[in-house]
Amino acid sequence: MAQLQRITISPQQIRDNQVVLEKEQLHYLTRVLRLSDGDKFIVMDGVGKWWLTSLQSEYGEILEALEVQTELKVSISLLLALPKGNGFDDVVRICTELGVDTIVPIISERTLLNPSSQKLERWRRIAAEAAEQSERAFVPTIYEPVSFTQGLNLFEAEQKYICEGRGDNPHLLKCWRQVGEGQLKIVIAIGPEGGWSQEELENAVNAGFKMVSLGRRILRAVTAPFVVLSILAAEMENNS
Amino acid sequence: MAQLQRITISPQQIRDNQVVLEKEQLHYLTRVLRLSDGDKFIVMDGVGKWWLTSLQSEYGEILEALEVQTELKVSISLLLALPKGNGFDDVVRICTELGVDTIVPIISERTLLNPSSQKLERWRRIAAEAAEQSERAFVPTIYEPVSFTQGLNLFEAEQKYICEGRGDNPHLLKCWRQVGEGQLKIVIAIGPEGGWSQEELENAVNAGFKMVSLGRRILRAVTAPFVVLSILAAEMENNS
Known part of the structure; x- marks a missing residue:
């Protein structure tokens, strides 16, 4: 299966x-x-x-x-600003291992790179391989890259967050716990190196996203998705 | 500083x-x-x-x-079986970002590779760069590679865990929560691709390590350290 x-x-x-x-x-x-x-x-x-x-x-x-044992109870969709270089290969591979449902590559103000269709095919192949290795029940969906504005409006979800390292934002885990069990879907936007622009943050908040922190250290853009998935998965699966 | x-x-x-x-x-x-x-x-x-x-x-x-804001309250030391190839560079970089205190590279039964001294210097340089980028207060210590048995006895710590994907082990987060606040130091051993051998697991348990799970998906050896650090850091820092 x-x-x-x-x-x-x-x-x-x-x-x-x-x-x-x-x-x-x-x-x-x-x-x-x-x-x-x-x-x-x-x-x-x-x-x-x-x-x-x-x-x-x-x-x-x-x-x-x-019988599905290896999937998270809550579907996690990530809006990920595309990094420079080949860093996105590892992001797709590791996010798949960690249980992501959907990855939407985002062309943000600070990442102008528009990847070729070969890259998209490559990411989907990596996701399929990683899903098999980690014994997942399905392959995460990798969207074609979209603009940040398009990404903000792609999903109807109960909980939408945008990660921002600077400033005095509440921790993602704290926000998630306040909402409690029973959520079906969560959408999380993670910015490029250098962070989101002020305008992007404002647009996200206007679109229903809540600004959150992932802890006290400054994370690279390619590391932040692993943190998001690790802490939410552990929160859902630590009863075992 | x-x-x-x-x-x-x-x-x-x-x-x-x-x-x-x-x-x-x-x-x-x-x-x-x-x-x-x-x-x-x-x-x-x-x-x-x-x-x-x-x-x-x-x-x-x-x-x-x-005034230290960016360090974890609890010191986390990782015993990490060395992977094949160059995967350890990324492990050192990302673990540093995520707040690790000490990394001990382990030569296990299933990783025969004994790295050159140039590699050790390289890892230490990567740790120093990553500590600076993530605005940490100190550079994690990278030990010279040791055997698994030496690694097991390196630290006196209140809490010692060994990660094992297969089998019916309790989740690391569950174990950590049962111990509660007030710990100063935690030591966690993470195996090579293919997992620890039965003998290694037994030796670890005899040395006071508790077998734990990191969730329901099978993680690659290079991904598991990110999960460990992400969930423990979030547990310590989600009050903000």
């Missing part, structure tokens, strides 16, 4: 043994993921249930319920 | 404005760190107080009390 693509549906979409796919979901499966009839994918209801499913024209046929 | 070497003393060693150095401390300062009379170093009492100190033959003259 490992390394199949997957989508999140609402529990109401399941009727008998079929998943009634919404138009957008069908588009995503057939056009973005390029699945054909009979191809398998994973359907998640966002509250811990997973099914192996086969695409049958406009609906999904449920093949079996899946 | 950044990037000075430092030693930990007991509060009883301070008399008036002087630090009475023990024989071993003096040896460490003059022979290992190669400080001469008049050179500055940092003295820590292990419970949060720091002083800038000047070496004066057999004692240290206290110059001023230091």
Whole structure:
């Protein structure tokens, strides 16, 4: 079952043994993921249930319920400003190991680099390899790079944070604990070397993002995602 | 004050404005760190107080009390099995950013590589650069590589853990929380790719190490140290 693509549906979409796919979901499966009839994918209801499913024209046929042990209870999406050089390879690899759901590469004011399509393919290949190595149930989605403004509005999520090393911001872990259990999705934006610009921070706050700290040391942009994923995963999984 | 070497003393060693150095401390300062009379170093009492100190033959003259904001309250020492290739450069860099106190490279059964002295110098240079970038108050100590057995007995620490991905071990964070506040030092051993051998695990347990998990996904050896430091640092610093 490992390394199949997957989508999140609402529990109401399941009727008998079929998943009634919404138009957008069908588009995503057939056009973005390029699945054909009979191809398998994973359907998640966002509250811990997973099914192996086969695409049958406009609906999904449920093949079996899946036992998932290696995925986080809460979906973590990262908006990551693209670093210079090849640092993003390691970011994709390690974030995948640490349980990320979605990575959105961001072209920010301080990272003008617009990566080639080969790079995107490379990142997706790295994510697939890392998902297999770390025995995850699915491969994280790596988006095509978008502008910061586009990134801010990509997700509807209960909790959205933007990391900012300077200033007197509350710790991400403190904010997360105040919200408590029962969240389904969290979106976190992490800036480029040199940090977000003042304008970017203001736009994020206006878009519903809360400014948070990751601790007292100044982290490089490529290190911050590991910290975010490590502390949230430990918070979810330390009962074992 | 950044990037000075430092030693930990007991509060009883301070008399008036002087630090009475023990024989071993003096040896460490003059022979290992190669400080001469008049050179500055940092003295820590292990419970949060720091002083800038000047070496004066057999004692240290206290110059001023230091305000330290960027260091963890608890000293974290990592025993890290050396990976193949150059992966250890990144480990040293990122662990330094994340607040490590001491890194001991370990030659384990599954890592036969014995690095050259140039490598050790390189790691120390990387640690110094990373300490400066992340605005830490001191440079972590990188030991010369030792055998696993030597590593197990290097430190007297209240809490010693060995990370093991397989099996039904309690989460590091859970163990740490049970111990609670007031610890001064924690030692954590992290294995090579492929994990520790059964014999190594048994030796560690006999030496007072407790087996812990870092979560449900299988982590690469080079990723595990980031997780350890991230979750312990967040646990100590999320009050801000």
